[in-house]
Structures are given as C-alpha cells and as structure tokens.
Amino acid sequence: MENEIVYKEELAPEIKLMKVRAPLIARKAKSGQFVILRVSEDGERIPLTLIDWDPKNGTITLVFREVGATTKELGKLNVGDVIHDLVGPLGKPGEITLYGRVCVIGGGIAIAAAYERAKKLKEIGNNVVAIIGARTAEQLIFRDELKGLVDKLYVTTDDGSEGIKGYPSDVLKGLLESGEKFNLVYAVGPEALMKAVSEVTKPYKIKTIVSLNSLMVDGTGMCGCCRVTVGGKTMFTCVDGPEFDGHLVDFEELMARLRMYEEEEKLAIKVMEGCGCRS
C-alpha cells in the first residue's frame, strides 16, 4: 500500500528512521530533495529531507527527531501504518560533481542528510572529509556508516561525551588554519551551525553550500512561507533551494522566521499530550 511504513528503527532517543512505500517518489528522488507529509486528516504539512530511496523496491527513507507535535505523532506510527499524505520529491536536486577534495558537515539529526551527500560525492570520486556533531554521543547517528565511507571522519559533541568537545565549525576552522584545502564545503544541520561554517570558510573563499530547513506549507512555490534572503534577493527555499550559497544567506532572518510559531508549537504539543490546558 502506498505511504505504508515498511520499516521503523529508533536510531537514538527521539530520533527515528522510517522506510515508507512511495514508488513514484523513489523513482524520481535526487540528493538534496525533500518530501512534504501530513500525519493525519487535521495534520500540518511538514518537510523532511530524503535520506535514501530505492527505486527497485519503491521505498524512501526518512529520519526525524520528535520535536514538534507532528514529528511526535509521526514517531507513534508503526510498521504497517500509513502516512496520511506524502508528496515529493520537492526542491532542486543538489549538485553532485567532481570537486576534488570536499568537506561534508552534518549537525544533529541532519547527520543523516550529510551521510547521504557524502555517499554521493564519494561515489563519483571525490575525496571526502566529514565532520559531524551532536549534543551527546548517543545522538551521533550514522557515525559508523560514515566511518566506513569517508576518507577522514571528525566527531564532535557539545558535552564532550565523544570526540572533540565543541562544534563541527571549530574543527573545520582548525583544519583550514592548519593548511587543509577544500574545493567545496557542504553543511547541513542547525542554522547556527551552517552560519558558523559559512563564516569560517568565507575568508578562505571556499565554495560553501548549505541546505536550509525553512518552515513550509505547500512546498511547491505557492505560499512563500519559506522565503529567505540570499544575496539580497528573496528566494523560496522550496523551489529555489533548499541548497544555497552559504556566504549569501541571511541566517539571522532565517532563524527569526523559524521561531515564528514557537508559542503555537508549544501549545500544539500540550494539546496533543492532553494536559487539559484550555489556554
């Protein structure tokens, strides 16, 4: 059945991986694209990055952290359950070319997307250095897969429970200062991380691509909810992105827009968890 969950795995506390039957999406998906889904009849539409796709078996793989009402609801679904609505692949595919030496950076939940991109860049012959970071060791998803894939892997944690204590951008800074050269830096993760990475690479004039995770409604260019200023111009993340030149993105604006519904998100979770709060 279409949109049926065929595999579910808890990668870390609150981080889940799901394989979903979606043959049309699996056939067309390209690196960097995303889907929009709705969990239920009254659900909101949320974008999730495509982590993997299997055209032969007609499945796609999604990884998400249970942070909002919708992702919590999604996390409750089990193998055999059907996702109410699923549409994609959306967004422009990322550029997979031979750059030479590249650095792929992933933070938090987006390590999954970084792994996917590292795989594609590696496949066509790039030399890939990966830097991944999470809050604590247990949240370092895809660490072992990356270790077996890339030419060099650096690991950071906010609390120092594994690898270097700090952020991936600190590691990148150290590498560049010690004379390492990259033809491309690709960063995906929290906005603060992508911003920090872009700031680190700017003085070295290294091409830096970031994958933005704006709020969206339709995801097809209709609403402009996901608009972001890139090089002084307003772009729609859903159709002009989601990947942009990190040196041109107005991260402050992006971060403010991502916080737009903070209060409502908290309320939605309260209502979902049934605390009886009437406010």
Place this chain on the structure above:
Amino acid sequence: MQKLDVRLKQIPMPELPVEKRLQTFDEVALGYSEEQALAEAARCLQCTHPLCVEMCPLRIDVPGFIKLVRQGNYVEAAQKIRQENCMPAVCGRVCPQERLCVLGCKNVIGDPINIGGLERFVADYELETGVTIPDIAPSTGRSVAIVGSGPAGLSAAAELAKRGHHVVVFEALHEPGGVLTYGIPEFRLPKKVVKQEIDYVRRLGVEIKTNIVIGRTLTIDDLFDEGFKAVFIGSGAGLPKLLGIPGENLCGVYTLNEFLLRVNLMRAHLFPRGSKTPIRVRGRVAILGARGMDAARAALRLGAEEVCIFYQRKLVGRVDDIRRGIEEGVKLQPSTKPVKLLGDENRWVKLVELVKLKPGQPDKTGKTKLIPVLGSEFLYSAETVVIATDHVPNTVAAIKTARNVKVDEKRRTIIVDPETLMAADGVFAGGDVVSGAASVIEAIKAGKRAAQSIHAYLMKH
C-alpha cells in the same frame, strides 16, 4: 403600489447578521428560500434577445433556466445550467455577476435580476436532491491527463469524460479544487459545496489523484509514456508576487497565498484542537494590495482588532463581498502604496510606512498614473501584514520544459494557439496559467474550450 414595488426591487439575499459573522467562518450569504426564488424569478422579463446570455462567458441560457424556476422545475433548471457549467453551485456564489450576466440584464425600470442568487438556488436544490449524471458517450479507449484540479482542470475533465474519454486529474496538494479549495474562504464558498461539485465530476468517471506534482513526481513526458494521449495543463496562477520593498520578510508578514492556504486548506482557524497548522493574527492587520478582501475578512474572524486594506485604485472582488467586508468592519485606504516595513528587535513586523498617491499627468492615451504625493508618508502600526498584490503562474512544476511548451517569460504564462489552446503537440493549456490571474468562470470556459479541441485531437490520433 405595493405590487409594483415588489416588481421593481430585487429580492434581497438573506445574510448572516453582521454581529454573528465574525464569530464563525460560516457562509455569510444564506441563499434564497423557494418562495424568494420564485418571487425573484417572476421579475425576469424573459427577453427575446437576452443580453444576459451574451454577457455570460459560458453563454448559459439564463431566461431559459429562470423560466424553469418559475414553473417550479428546479432540477431541470439546474440541469440546463449544468449542461454548460459543471459547477453551478460554485459560480452562483463566486462569479462577479454584476460585471457579467447581471450587467446585461435589460430590466431597465427596476433592479436587475439576481441571476447568481437564482443559479445558486437551483444548484443547491439539485445537490440536495442528488445530481443526475448525464449520458456518457461510449468509451473511446483514449486517456487524457489533466494537470491541476482547479476550475479549468475540472471543467476540462468533466467535458472529456462526458465524451467517453478516460480522464485522470493530477493535483499537487492533498485536496482537489485548486483555488476553490485553497483560495476562497469558507464564508464565501463552503468547502462542502466544493466537495459536492467535485464529487459530480468524479461521478462522470473522472479519476483524481492528489499529492502528485507534475514536473516533480511525474513529468509530462512520463504521462505520455504511461499511455495518455493528451495532456491539459490547468495549473493556475499560484505564485505570489512580492512587493520588493524593505522588510517584507519580517516575521508576521504573509503573502496572500500563505494566509489563505493556512486558513482555507489547512483550517488554521481551528488551531490547535481541530487543526495542527497555526496562523498568527494579532492586534492590527495591514493588508497591502487590492486582492486582499478575503484575507481581511478572514483576519477579522481570527480576532484582529482592526483590519485595513491599503491599495491603489480599485479592490478586486464581487460587489456584494466588498460590501459585506465593509459591513464587517474592514477599513479601506485607497490611493496608498507601501514604502517599507519596519520590525522590532526580534524581527517581528511593527510598522508599515506608506505614501499617499495622486493622479499624475495623463499620458498620450489619456491614462493617468498614480504618483506619490511628496511628503505624505505615514505610518500604520500592525502586528500582522498580508501582501495581496498579484499572483502569477507557478513555474515550479517545470512544465514549461516539457514537449516544447513555450512560456512567456515576463508574464510566466504558457503560450497557446488562441483557437485550439494547444501549447505543443498533444499538450493543451488553459485558465490562469495562460491568461494570468483571472476569474473562475473564465477558467471553466477555457477548460471547456480545451476539452473540445482535445476531443478533436484525440479523434484524429
């Protein structure tokens, strides 16, 4: 005297009282009762050369259906309209009749006939009692793909299905209906009515597939590979145009599409219990642009303290809906133009700076442009802003690259043969994606016309 007065005056359409409207998204215009419909129909002069028919883009036999109303044959009256228009219950509500059929009404000594009100009455009557499906031609064995399930796509689909073709409609969103679903609010066009009209199209044999973005999930070429012999693109004009002024990406600033999508499609007015999609409407709301009346009225229902539409010349919309909006408390500031939006330290919009406009010197053709009045800048404090200027066809679907379809880059519209609506071999297009943002009835007309030429094309291939 009393009797003459009845003949002269239009029977007013019952409406929800103003004080009740703002507490609900329920439909404001309540529709004629049978008695009222009969009284209004009795006023029709039954002209021999009816201008109302000529003024209707679909050439609906207005005197003919009104005559049936007088006879109490409401279902037949509805069927007469349905022959030409697959969505009478929609058009009776959203057509700008005052610029179309009603403008042609020759009832010169009294008010014109409320043709839309009568159309709605018979259409609702028929939907209540169950729509009879017309005869469908034997299967031709040919399949047609329709891109977009708005008025253009649905009318093309209905016509082609009646002629015996297998029709599949592809919709990018999770619900069909296009602008009828995402664009027009519940208080003007209840979603139940839209669903009933779509159900009629389905019962003609049309298959509707949601959550498929043509150009992404499937390309036009995929559709031909899958065996479709022709494709009709009716993907509308869903791309919002921004103002290009500083501050328009501040928090609290919506495009008209986002605002209406959240309310109409996602039912954000029911957040958090009936819908998981939020919307932020607080304090004063500034609507920037002439297309903003629906958003303005929705904002009042969402609890805005004050809503003001700032626009240049003329509001877009039906006379009745503009009147209702003003009754509900929407404030209007014509001859103004926004200059910039100003935010607070958290990047939330706080103020809109506007400038007053006046007519400039007429150009060679006698047209005057509105020009800013020097020093007339003023501020309007607002916590929510909706940009409601214009929208253009959405090129995300990458449909323009398929099968040599040509696009007018400036207007972002698909270029078609004006007679056949053919854009490339086997590919046809119509509605807003060809004309730019226009009306529901014009889209239905384009869908019908395209269906005729698609039928002719299919019979040759």
